[in-house]
Amino acid sequence: MTTLPPSALNQKSTRVYSEARVYRDACEKRPQEYWDYEQSVVIKWGKISNYEIINKIGRGKYSEVFSGECIINPEDHHHHQQQQQHEKQQPCVIKVLKPVKMKKIYRELKILMNLTGGPNVISLLDIVQDQSSKIPALIFEEVKNMDFRQLYPTFKLPDLQYYFTQLLIALNYCHSMGIMHRDVKPQNVMIDPKEKKLRLIDWGLAEFYHPGVDYNVRVASRYHKGPELLVNLNQYDYSLDLWSVGCMLAAIVFKREPFFKGSSNADQLVKIAAVLGTKELLSYLNKYGLRLPSEYDNIMRDFIRRPWDHFTGSYTNLAVPEMIDLIDNLLRYDHQERLTAQEAMDHPFFKANYESNSDESNQNTMVSN
């Protein structure tokens, strides 16, 4: 095996002020080929003629997504009748990437190739390329997703226990593989309620974790951005994803979607401070030797921390004490204080039995904000 030249991807900062509490060496303990997406991505291109686009199901910033069919046995194509032919075709999702930096495409591919087959991670089935445009398209397993705006309001406590365990299993797995997702939000969690199947999708912003490396804070979607991103704390880690999970849970439990609804990135931190307190924000910054960026000079106010029961009205019976404690331990400014994915799965909320009082939770009504 030839050794790769040194990489800048694991280059430590001159001042290391924060490192992950868990899976610190997940990349370092693996060969450089595992994480070096700049020097080591080998793509085995599949045949584009094996796939057929049916219709468009989504458009993201970085791609157009179609539902499609995979023709497993193209040779058979002419010998069978219509009906049998259909049995040979498998549904799939085709994600056609928009032209972005090759480095970003290689990163998503490398991460998907490393994680495919892992629990509740969307499976990458194939990679194909359009002959003329050279644009790559990723072929995934299809999830019969139900829109979260319809699905989440129907959740009772046992559903929250089930689906959030599934999400945490996916996150604990990718973190143990040295990868932070960095874009956890309802739109990236596909749920098929009929099959009780959950898959974490969209690994386009995911990145390998190396201790002491400065990361770009322009990741995640505004409402689910952790405080670390909003104060330019570059040495963040897997714990960023657990903030986003906390936002998802709080939105469901307190019937406020999204829970922190900033009108800009700066306003996002203001919305967070209005709940968690300004004094607490400043002590977080102080711990890591950082200052509040000047963009907040005119917009940050002196908020007093709100207790969680401020958000629990009579309209929600999801706000049981174990749930509040779980949210409280996820929505922490200090990324090092947040529960890890494994710790969250071990939280008492997931051990409790709520089956008997699940009837009353039917009466939940949605309160818009």
Ligand SMILES: Nc1ncnc2c1ncn2[C@@H]1O[C@H](COP(=O)(O)OP(=O)(O)OP(=O)(O)O)[C@@H](O)[C@H]1O
């Ligand atoms: N495997 C899948 N099964 C079902 N639907 C999917 C699947 N993959 C993607 N989608 C749909 O397509 C949308 C866009 O996919 P994806 O998030 O991967 O693309 P993106 O360009 O990175 O999006 P964004 O700009 O929102 O981050 C998803 O929100 C989802 O609705």
